[in-house]
Amino acid sequence: MHDALIAELRAALAPDRVRDGALERTLYERDASHIRGDAAVICFPLDTAEVQACVRIALAHGRPFVARGAGTGLAGGAVPLGDPVVIVTTKMDRVLSVDPGALVAWVEPGVVNLDLDKQLAPLGLQFAPDPSSQQACTIGGNVANNSGGPHCLASGVTSAHVVALEVVLPDGAVTTLGGLDAEPDGYDLRGAFVGSEGTLGIATRIAVRLTPLAPEVATLLIGFPSVRDAAAAVSAIIAAGLVPAALEMMDQRITRAVEDFVHAGFPTDAAAVLLAEVDGLPAAVAAGTALVEEVGRAHGATSVQVARDRVERAGWWKGRKSAFGAIARIKPNYYLHDTVVPRGRLVDVLDAIDRIVEREDLIVMHVFHAGDGNLHPLLLFDAREPGVMDRVHAAGDEIVRVSVEAGGVLSGEHGIGLEKRDLMPLLFGPDDLDAQARLRDAFDPEHVANPQKVLPAGSRCGDLQAVPAGAWI
Amino acid sequence: MNGALDTFAAEVGGPAGGPVTCVGGRTQWDAGGPIAAGAREVRAPEGIVAYVPSEMTVQVRAGTPVSVLDEALAEHGQTVALPDWPGATVGGVLAVGRSGIRRLGYGPVRDTVLEVRAVTAAGAVVKAGGPTVKNVSGYDLCRLLVGSLGTLGFIGEVTLRTRPVAPTSRWVSGELDPFEALARLHRPTAVLWDGQTTWICLEGHPDDVQAQADLLDAAGVNGPPARPPHRWSLTPGELRHLPGRAAETGRFLAEVGVGLVHAERPPPARPVDPVVAALQRRVKAAFDPEGRMNPGRAPA
Ligand SMILES: Cc1cc2nc3c(=O)[nH]c(=O)nc-3n(C[C@H](O)[C@H](O)[C@H](O)COP(=O)(O)OP(=O)(O)OC[C@H]3O[C@@H](n4cnc5c(N)ncnc54)[C@H](O)[C@@H]3O)c2cc1C
Numbered sequence: 001m002h003d004a005l006i007a008e009l010r011a012a013l014a015p016d017r018v019r020d021g022a023l024e025r026t027l028y029e030r031d032a033s034h035i036r037g038d039a040a041v042i043c044f045p046l047d048t049a050e051v052q053a054c055v056r057i058a059l060a061h062g063r064p065f066v067a068r069g070a071g072t073g074l075a076g077g078a079v080p081l082g083d084p085v086v087i088v089t090t091k092m093d094r095v096l097s098v099d100p101g102a103l104v105a106w107v108e109p110g111v112v113n114l115d116l117d118k119q120l121a122p123l124g125l126q127f128a129p130d131p132s133s134q135q136a137c138t139i140g141g142n143v144a145n146n147s148g149g150p151h152c153l154a155s156g157v158t159s160a161h162v163v164a165l166e167v168v169l170p171d172g173a174v175t176t177l178g179g180l181d182a183e184p185d186g187y188d189l190r191g192a193f194v195g196s197e198g199t200l201g202i203a204t205r206i207a208v209r210l211t212p213l214a215p216e217v218a219t220l221l222i223g224f225p226s227v228r229d230a231a232a233a234v235s236a237i238i239a240a241g242l243v244p245a246a247l248e249m250m251d252q253r254i255t256r257a258v259e260d261f262v263h264a265g266f267p268t269d270a271a272a273v274l275l276a277e278v279d280g281l282p283a284a285v286a287a288g289t290a291l292v293e294e295v296g297r298a299h300g301a302t303s304v305q306v307a308r309d310r311v312e313r314a315g316w317w318k319g320r321k322s323a324f325g326a327i328a329r330i331k332p333n334y335y336l337h338d339t340v341v342p343r344g345r346l347v348d349v350l351d352a353i354d355r356i357v358e359r360e361d362l363i364v365m366h367v368f369h370a371g372d373g374n375l376h377p378l379l380l381f382d383a384r385e386p387g388v389m390d391r392v393h394a395a396g397d398e399i400v401r402v403s404v405e406a407g408g409v410l411s412g413e414h415g416i417g418l419e420k421r422d423l424m425p426l427l428f429g430p431d432d433l434d435a436q437a438r439l440r441d442a443f444d445p446e447h448v449a450n451p452q453k454v455l456p457a458g459s460r461c462g463d464l465q466a467v468p469a470g471a472w473i
Numbered sequence: 474m475n476g477a478l479d480t481f482a483a484e485v486g487g488p489a490g491g492p493v494t495c496v497g498g499r500t501q502w503d504a505g506g507p508i509a510a511g512a513r514e515v516r517a518p519e520g521i522v523a524y525v526p527s528e529m530t531v532q533v534r535a536g537t538p539v540s541v542l543d544e545a546l547a548e549h550g551q552t553v554a555l556p557d558w559p560g561a562t563v564g565g566v567l568a569v570g571r572s573g574i575r576r577l578g579y580g581p582v583r584d585t586v587l588e589v590r591a592v593t594a595a596g597a598v599v600k601a602g603g604p605t606v607k608n609v610s611g612y613d614l615c616r617l618l619v620g621s622l623g624t625l626g627f628i629g630e631v632t633l634r635t636r637p638v639a640p641t642s643r644w645v646s647g648e649l650d651p652f653e654a655l656a657r658l659h660r661p662t663a664v665l666w667d668g669q670t671t672w673i674c675l676e677g678h679p680d681d682v683q684a685q686a687d688l689l690d691a692a693g694v695n696g697p698p699a700r701p702p703h704r705w706s707l708t709p710g711e712l713r714h715l716p717g718r719a720a721e722t723g724r725f726l727a728e729v730g731v732g733l734v735h736a737e738r739p740p741p742a743r744p745v746d747p748v749v750a751a752l753q754r755r756v757k758a759a760f761d762p763e764g765r766m767n768p769g770r771a772p773a
Pocket residue numbers: 031032066067068069070071072073074076077078089109130131132133136137138139140141142143144145146147148149150197198199201202203204324413414450
């Protein structure tokens with residue numbers, strides 16, 4: 001049975017692009033989350049026809065399939081459950097066309113986010129979503145998770161930057177959702193597909209909307225005597241009618257770790273630092289910069305620096321984006337959370353998180369998208385310490401709960417996957433979950449595409465299971 | 474729990490309530506074809522539920538006229554990226570899903586919606602999305618509902634993203650190549666073209682607006698001319714060839730950079746991929762198995 005599956009996949013692709021060795025199965029049993037599954041076989045298709053072949057062969061053998069990009073997902077979205085055929089898109093990594101006039105590019109799903117931007121920069125263009133993982137994560141993964149990044153504050157997350165998708169549907173059919181025209185006919189199935197975490201099919205070609213690079217950019221680094229002051233400044237900036245291109249916060253633990261690691265030039269004596277960016281035309285940038293500075297000072301800023309040049313700006317952003325690498329020097333393991341709260345509740349919720357973390361005897365660091373209230377509490381621990389994972393999970397669940405109670409949501413950009421699947425009832429009632437399950441069933445009545453993700457057991461007909469025992473690592 | 478919404482849900486009722494249609498401002502009543510005879514009319518509730526200017530979000534009932542919402546937001550220097558066709562309601566504009574002529578600068582209407590409370594064919598109130606400006610908790614049913622013409626459920630209440638009103642907003646016009654103008658300007662709010670004359674909306678800091686206007690050989694005007702009645706959905710690249718298609722379109726006003734064309738004559742029917750058509754039918758059947766929500770309408 002298993003041998004026949006492998007043989008058919010090898011015949012359809014190529015022997016070296018269908019792997020079931022122990023090493024590969026271990027590599028692909030998890031993503032960047034703390035959850036583990038079991039991959040039956042891993043395929044590396046080169047084009048849409050090969051993805052379709054993988055799906056059809058999986059179906060013929062009664063197997064589910066799981067799409068996978070770079071595996072940087074943090075919610076267990078690409079964790080293989082149900083002995084699936086894992087379909088990895090990393091060899092589908094071509095930028096197929098760029099139309100600078102129409103501001104659209106067709107790309108394959110395995111194109112790495114940063115590689116796309118490197119190709120677009122000489123044309124004065126960019127793909128706006130810039131996850132901190134952009135050196136590794138794929139556009140297909142960005143689409144599936146509706147990913148965001150520091151620069152999505154003004155320009156919106158992935159869904160606002162995807163106009164059409166060629167997909168292999170769960171029944172193996174290939175079609176295009178959305179379109180390059182202004183008002184494609186019918187329901188917005190493109191919109192429904194973005195953020196569906198691989199449960200509605202596999203995106204095989206993606207038409208992304210391109211954004212012209214701003215003519216003028218100002219980047220500010222502002223030190224504050226407390227996290228509370230920095231958070232209040234964030235609310236005040238938005239309340240003053242300015243939506244900066246980016247508005248990020250780092251606490252002192254983060255800035256110190258980053259300074260030791262990459263020497264970004266962060267003021268390590270400040271309890272919290274805001275990294276703000278204003279872009280656009282010159283007068284608006286000058287006015288926005290002055291406003292951010294003024295609001296910062298009014299909230300007790302201890303230092304205000306404006307990047308002198310491109311090099312200094314790049315250094316600050318490199319520091320911001322390497323925060324996760326830097327903290328490895330403090331504790332061997334980390335758990336990165338992701339919730340959103342109304343901006344006005346940032347201070348309260350940050351206080352509550354501190355209390356939760358203290359109670360569970362863990363360390364927390366904050367580096368997050370403050371401008372849209374998107375918290376990323378980073379819990380540090382040493383997994384070798386007995387019982388520590390229970391405390392990490394208890395703290396994590398509690399952080400999600402206080403966020404939702406403050407009028408927030410479960411996830412701002414990492415998605416639900418397996419990690420937060422069973423927390424969905426915190427935000428959604430039975431009728432709400434039933435409506436989501438209906439969409440899923442319209443695309444995939446048999447749940448062959450990335451089964452057991454996003455919706456908890458019993459959302460519609462009770463056919464899902466609990467997170468398998470022993471899956472958390 | 475939520476009085477006005479629950480009353481609306483009770484009015485819509487379950488399958489026993491039979492065919493039902495939701496009426497807004499009737500400003501785009503023929504979009505998607507005529508409603509089947511005998512469908513009972515209901516209206517979504519009105520009123521602003523919560524507006525916190527510093528969050529830049531507003532929670533509003535779907536029967537509220539866009540103009541009423543805009544007035545409330547204007548008091549705090551904000552607006553929403555919904556077209557303000559006279560008399561149109563928030564729910565109607567979202568159900569139809571068509572953007573206004575500032576789409577180039579403001580983005581499509583679907584991107585303004587953060588959370589929707591809709592009444593389903595079963596008569597239940599269902600929440601989709603979330604109240605915060607960023608959210609990826611579960612499937613994006615909001616985008617599915619925008620443009621669905623009420624055939625999957627009736628929008629009862631929404632939370633929208635607001636935006637600051639630009640300090641300056643100005644229309645200029647001249648006999649310019651609109652494609653060249655678009656390439657030269659930084660993110661103009663609108664570029665409209667009738668094949669000969671171009672109208673451009675510039676917004677932002679007064680000095681920037683002046684500097685951008687100085688790049689063009691154009692004069693200040695009050696606004697663009699009236700739009701012909703029919704909507705053609707083209708790709709931005711196809712607009713260049715419009716003057717050669719005058720026999721098909723009649724007089725037109727094209728949204729350059731967007732691809733939308735307002736034309737005197739109706740657009741030709743477009744073929745639908747059978748795979749997509751089947752998927753659309755499955756989605757409709759999943760949400761409205763009896764076909765009672767806005768019968769007769771098809772979001773084509
Ligand atoms: C250090 C670090 C920093 C991060 N920072 C951010 C951040 O700032 N913002 C943010 O949003 N995320 C962030 N992430 C999370 C993650 O990088 C993003 O979710 C990313 O988009 C995932 O891309 P991927 O290619 O790794 O996808 P994977 O992890 O391989 O897959 C993610 C999901 O997408 C599905 N999928 C993948 N490809 C396809 C396809 N072609 N069609 C359909 N479904 C598909 C998978 O089944 C899975 O459900 C971060 C992660 C790390 C480790």
